[in-house]
Amino acid sequence: MFIETKEIGPEGLAVSRSIDGFRLPLSGEEAIRIDRVQLNGELRKENDGVAFAGRIETRATLACSRCLEEYILPLDLPFDLFYTTGPDTPPGGERRLDGEMVTRVHMEGSRIDLRPLLSEQVYLGLPLKPLCRPDCLGLCPRCGTYLNTDACTCAEERTEDPRLRILKSLL
Ligand SMILES: [Zn+2]
Ligand SMILES: [Zn+2]
Structure with a gap:
């Protein structure tokens, strides 16, 4: 799954690839299932590297x-x-001359x-707190009832006035 930079012509190179799904490991044993990926982008050769946006x-x-x-979250990530092959790659992002943020990535040899x-x-596009829907009611912390479709009486008992x-x- 590489793009050879020598394929990039003077007008740049448009790429459209369909890539097999994969499992994205998280911390510990967890992993997230990622479906087949559609990647579209454009590569452009510049003085000291290759710009790749898509x-x-x-x-x-x-x-x-x-x-x-479990729920399925569609992702559309620009x-x-x-x-750059340069050794002086600063960590993280860098500001371009036009003020736009661009992330510098070190490249080994002549392929991406x-x-x-x-x-x-x-990974960057995933939510920190995934929710199956914005108003998900979750599980009852006492009895574990799935509160989106079912009700339990725990809350009623809790709110009853002791007096x-x-x-x-x-x-
Ligand atoms: Zn939920
Ligand atoms: Zn309950």
Whole structure:
């Protein structure tokens, strides 16, 4: 899964690749399932490297952080990278002359490896707190009931006024 930089002509090179799905490892044992990826972009040769801008479209299977149910999140991730073989690559991003942020990436030899590009961009595009829907009610912390479709009585018991309970016991 490489792009050879010698294929980039004076007018640049447009790429459109369909790439097999993969598992994106997270911390620990966890991994996220990523569907087949559509990558579209354009490469341009510049003085000290190769500019590569485009977008990645795929779908990730995530576990909701509230109810733990799996759900599918469509991803449409634009990227703007600058590949350089130079040794003086500063960590993180760098500002271009026109003020736009561009991420510098070190390139080995004369080809661009798409695999780390995909993993990194997808990873950056994932939500910190995945939610199956914005108003997900999650699970009852006491009995584990799935509150999006079911109800339990834990909340009622909790909100009952203790004074009322004493009153009840007197009746
Ligand atoms: Zn949920
Ligand atoms: Zn409950």
